[in-house]
Amino acid sequence: MIRTATCRCGGCLIEVQGEPIANLVCHCSSCKRRTGGPCGWTVTFRRDQVLARRWAFSIYESDGTIGRVVNSFCSVCGTTLLFAPADFPDIIGCAGGCFVDDPVGEPTVSASDDLRCAWLQLPQGWDVRTSALAERANGAAPDG
Ligand SMILES: [Zn+2]
Numbered sequence: 001m002i003r004t005a006t007c008r009c010g011g012c013l014i015e016v017q018g019e020p021i022a023n024l025v026c027h028c029s030s031c032k033r034r035t036g037g038p039c040g041w042t043v044t045f046r047r048d049q050v051l052a053r054r055w056a057f058s059i060y061e062s063d064g065t066i067g068r069v070v071n072s073f074c075s076v077c078g079t080t081l082l083f084a085p086a087d088f089p090d091i092i093g094c095a096g097g098c099f100v101d102d103p104v105g106e107p108t109v110s111a112s113d114d115l116r117c118a119w120l121q122l123p124q125g126w127d128v129r130t131s132a133l134a135e136r137a138n139g140a141a142p143d144g
Pocket residue numbers: 007008009010011012074075076077078079
């Protein structure tokens with residue numbers, strides 16, 4: 001199956017083939033700020049699953065629990081559509097909510113769940129993961 005994800009204005013588009021490697025929501029501060037929502041929704045694919053792109057992307061880099069990430073966002077509407085973690089060069093993360101016409105299905109992982117908004121309840125059965133270990137390992141403040 002080929003799915004299309006677009007930014008809000010439609011200026012940026014990607015096509016991906018096959019099923020995601022991972023389908024997760026993340027509650028870290030980085031994902032909250034990136035989306036403006038209570039969590040980020042990320043689906044990951046191998047780079048060779050990304051068939052086509054069209055963009056007016058701009059780029060910024062950020063640090064989080066998975067290390068340095070290159071974020072590609074639409075320079076017109078601001079939607080961050082793609083994230084490329086430096087430590088996982090074969091993987092591309094895509095904003096799950098941007099697959100509006102070709103839904104990617106229900107996430108199975110709640111990442112940085114200890115940072116989840118207290119009012120946000122998740123379905124049963126997801127793999128719940130904490131951010132604490134990563135924060136401790138980095139000796140960093142809980143900032144993604
Ligand atoms: Zn746009």
